[in-house]
Amino acid sequence: MKFNVDAAQFRNKYSFTAEFYINNKCLLKYIHMKKFCYALHIECAVTRYRNLFKSFSRKMLFNILSDKLDGKVEVCPMIISAEHVNSYRNEMFNPDYGDITFIIKKGDILAVDRNIVFSADKKIDPLRKISSIFTIGLNRSPNAPPIDIDAMGNRVVVLMNKENFERYRILKLDQNMHSTLACVTAFPALISLLETLKSNIQEDEARIGDYEGLRWFRVISNKLNELGVNVHDGDLLNESSLKIAQELIGNQLTGSLKNLEGYITDF
Structure with missing residues (x-):
């Protein structure tokens, strides 16, 4: 899994555009079935802001108020389970797993990409x-x-x-x-x-x-x-x-x- 994210700063908000790229057919199938979803966890240590944005579309658009972000901001991309799945198996599993299936709970993380860190420098007067x-x-x-x-x-x-x-x-x-x-x-x-x-x-x-x-x-x-x-x-x-x-x-x-x-x- 790979993803790109852009953050544009306006007078009182940051507008985020994130796009996910996946070549795993099994994960895509579960996302299309709305059992799994794309997710971005955004956290700012200075303001203690943290939030999880979720979507079934590979392209996500959302806004965060400027006063919620200050200094270092960490963006963590992932795919998580949107609901309970009793018997999950992925064709791209290591062959050693054989026919073993797994119970997936709602909120479990199925895939991740590298974190992205950026600095939220305020242009407005806080x-x-x-x-x-x-x-x-x-x-x-x-x-x-x-x-x-x-x-x-x-x-x-x-x-x-x-x-x-x-x-x-x-x-x-x-x-x-x-x-x-x-x-x-x-x-x-x-x-x-x-x-x-x-x-x-x-x-x-x-x-x-x-x-x-x-x-x-x-x-x-x-x-x-x-x-x-x-x-x-x-x-x-x-x-x-x-x-x-x-x-x-x-x-x-x-x-x-x-x-x-x-x-x-x-x-």
């Missing part, structure tokens, strides 16, 4: 979608502060005490509140991150290297480079964290004030 590097979590500590952040993982966790977290869960259901919620969660968290980076640069520039393996740092660093600010050269020290945060995350304040103004007007 910070425009706040959920790209920020997530909201509950701080279960008995004396938890109203808001705090944990930046030790690939995504920055904005932690809230139970009271604020419950309010947030209710408010986020209203689409009109998203800008306001960004102002009170992601925006201060981003300013805090920038101030932390500045502090580390002032103490010892080499400490910045501690963050380089984290996705949120790479995202922010790449965007800062586009703005002409090189984190490793100490350029950040000459910039206002408030100003930089607005350029990174967009003008959430105006949208927030307009939405609040609308609520007052409606009232």
Whole structure:
């Protein structure tokens, strides 16, 4: 079995075109009977995205949202069983098997080809979608502060005490509140991150290297480079964290004030 795959990047998605080539008549027969099918397992370690795409056609077309893929992406082609088969035998088996048949369970792998690895380099600004590097979590500590952040993982966790977290869960259901919620969660968290980076640069520039393996740092660093600010050269020290945060995350304040103004007007 052999296959080819192409991935085209658009504004908010990757479009995949995969084509399988098989010269095994027995496998083809079972695929035509819809007992076996073509499959592609796609996995991205950075985002932890994984999915199995299946088709009875040797040509597969499918899309994956851009924010699901970042960095190394592994594509694994295979043929799998679409249903249970009691007595499976293939003419291309080694003669040593004789007339032996096998029980095939649904999901069993019948054939594979080499894996293909490619790099999903984002051309769109992932910070425009706040959920790209920020997530909201509950701080279960008995004396938890109203808001705090944990930046030790690939995504920055904005932690809230139970009271604020419950309010947030209710408010986020209203689409009109998203800008306001960004102002009170992601925006201060981003300013805090920038101030932390500045502090580390002032103490010892080499400490910045501690963050380089984290996705949120790479995202922010790449965007800062586009703005002409090189984190490793100490350029950040000459910039206002408030100003930089607005350029990174967009003008959430105006949208927030307009939405609040609308609520007052409606009232």
